[in-house]
Amino acid sequence: MxxxxxxxxxxxxxxxxxxxxxxxxxxxxxxxxxxxxxxxDMENPFEKEKIKCILCQHNIEPSYKNVQLLSQFQSAYTGRIYGRHITGLCKSKQEKVEKEIAKAQSVGFMGFVTKDVKYIKDPKLFDPERPIRSHKY
Structure with missing residues (x-):
């Protein structure tokens, strides 16, 4: 039929x-x-754009001497270093930032527990209350 x-x-x-x-x-x-x-032959229309971390976008290498940049990745109240899911950094840059913060703290450029008062009003690179990627905790 x-x-x-x-x-x-x-x-x-x-x-x-x-x-x-x-x-x-x-x-x-x-x-x-x-x-x-x-x-x-065509592009995949469902492929997501690659998201680059903010340091890779601007080709910035973290250094222990640049305390103002490193203080952006440290909590102002506890001194805790924010994780990748909050900062949105790639794995290599996050490890480099953590290493440089530890180096700056051991040299005495940064505090261990609190952020320096002159850096508190700096513009935020990310919002710690709203992480870029969800986290299991």
Whole structure:
């Protein structure tokens, strides 16, 4: 029944304009026609954009001497270093920031428990209350 309905509709289209019926179900070995069925090279429309960390975007290397930058990644009240899920840094930059903060603290440029008062009003690179990626805790 279903095939008869399809064949009737194809005959109706062909009777209106025979050029519309250009062998839709042909199985030829002509290479020109066989290439029409190959996939088209195009970008993946569902692929997400790669998100770069803020230090990689601006090509910034953290240093223990740049206390103002390093203090952005330390809590003002507890001195705790924020994690990757909050800062949005890539793994290598996060490790480098943690290492440089520890170095600056051991040298005496940064405090262990609190942030220096002159850096508290600096613009925020991220919001610690709203992490970039969710965390299991």
């Amino acid at each position: 279903f095939l008869s309905v399809i064949s009737r509709s194809i005959r109706r289209v062909a009777s209106q304009n025979p050029a519309n019926l250009a062998r839709p179900f042909s199985t030829t070995s002509d290479p020109k026609e066989s290439n029409n069925d190959e996939p088209i």
